[in-house]
Amino acid sequence: MTVTAKITDDAGPATRIYGALTIISLALAAIMLPPLLLDQRRLDGIGVWLKPMKFSLSFCVYFATLALVENRLTPEALNGRPMRWTGMVIAGAFIFEMGYIMTQAGRAEHSHFNExxxxxxxMYMLMGIGAVCLVCGAAVVGWVARRDIHARFGxxxxxxxxxxxxxSLIPTLLIAGYLGRNGSHFVGFHPENAPVIPLFGWSLATGDLRPAHFLSLHAMQVLPIAGLLFDWRHIGIRPLWLVAGIYVxxxxALFSQALMGLPLIRL
Known part of the structure; x- marks a missing residue:
C-alpha cells in the first residue's frame, strides 16, 4: 500500500512546497547581497550580513534536496497528512529562523549563542526547537519516500x-545538541587572529564542532547521490547501508576529534 493517511475527495492538486521554499531562500540570498557589500558593520571580524546570507544558501540546498524528493512522489503521498503537516512545520521553522537571524544581523548582534x-x-531556545523541527521534518520526508512504493525511485x-x-538524524541531533549547550563553535581557546579554513571559517588552531555538524547535515545529499550511482551501476542496496555506516x-570521528580540542587540520 502507499504511504500516509487517507486522502479526502476534495484534496486539491499535489502541493510542492519545497520548490517554492527553494526559490524563496535563493531570493533572500540575493536580497542580502547589497547590504553585505554596502554595510560596513562587522561582527566577529566579518560583515554582519554574511551569516544570514550563508544560512539562506544553506536553506536553499536543504529545500532543493527535499524538492527533488517530492517531485518523484505520487500525488497521493504528497497530499497525505504526513507531508502536508511536515511542510507547514518546516516552512514555519524556516520563517522563524531566518527572520530572527536577519533581525539580529540588522542590529549587529549575535543570533546564535546569545543569552x-x-x-x-x-529566542535562542526557540531557534534550537526550530532546528530540531527542520531535521526531523526531513526524516519524515525520507520515511514517506520509502513507503511510497509507486514513487519514481530506483x-x-x-x-x-x-x-x-x-x-543522519541521530548524529545531527547529537552534534547540534552539544554545539548548542557548548555556547561556542570551539572546544578550547581560539585566538582572535588564529588561522581558519577560508569560506567555512573552521578553526585551524583548536577543536571546532562545525566540520562534524556540516558532514552530518549533508548526509541528506551524499547518500541519495550514492544511491543514484548504485542504481546506475546495478550495485544493489546492501552496500549502501555499509556506506551509510561508514559515513556516520x-x-x-570528527565530533570526537573536536571534543579533544584538535582542529580538523593543524597548520
Missing part, C-alpha cells in the same frame, strides 16, 4: 533518500 538577556535566551535511490534523510562513523 545576554532573558529575551535572547528564549531501489538504491529510494534507500539512499531514506538513509540520507533519516539515518566519520561524523562521529
Amino acid at each position: 545576554t538577556t532573558p529575551h535572547h535566551s528564549v 531501489p538504491a535511490l529510494r534507500e539512499g533518500v531514506f538513509l540520507g534523510l533519516t539515518v 562513523l566519520l561524523c562521529l
Whole structure:
C-alpha cells in the first residue's frame, strides 16, 4: 500500500512546497547581497550580513534536496497528512529562523549563542526547537519516500533518500545538541587572529564542532547521490547501508576529534 493517511475527495492538486521554499531562500540570498557589500558593520571580524546570507544558501540546498524528493512522489503521498503537516512545520521553522537571524544581523548582534538577556535566551531556545523541527521534518520526508512504493525511485535511490534523510538524524541531533549547550563553535581557546579554513571559517588552531555538524547535515545529499550511482551501476542496496555506516562513523570521528580540542587540520 502507499504511504500516509487517507486522502479526502476534495484534496486539491499535489502541493510542492519545497520548490517554492527553494526559490524563496535563493531570493533572500540575493536580497542580502547589497547590504553585505554596502554595510560596513562587522561582527566577529566579518560583515554582519554574511551569516544570514550563508544560512539562506544553506536553506536553499536543504529545500532543493527535499524538492527533488517530492517531485518523484505520487500525488497521493504528497497530499497525505504526513507531508502536508511536515511542510507547514518546516516552512514555519524556516520563517522563524531566518527572520530572527536577519533581525539580529540588522542590529549587529549575535543570533546564535546569545543569552545576554532573558529575551535572547528564549529566542535562542526557540531557534534550537526550530532546528530540531527542520531535521526531523526531513526524516519524515525520507520515511514517506520509502513507503511510497509507486514513487519514481530506483531501489538504491529510494534507500539512499531514506538513509540520507533519516539515518543522519541521530548524529545531527547529537552534534547540534552539544554545539548548542557548548555556547561556542570551539572546544578550547581560539585566538582572535588564529588561522581558519577560508569560506567555512573552521578553526585551524583548536577543536571546532562545525566540520562534524556540516558532514552530518549533508548526509541528506551524499547518500541519495550514492544511491543514484548504485542504481546506475546495478550495485544493489546492501552496500549502501555499509556506506551509510561508514559515513556516520566519520561524523562521529570528527565530533570526537573536536571534543579533544584538535582542529580538523593543524597548520
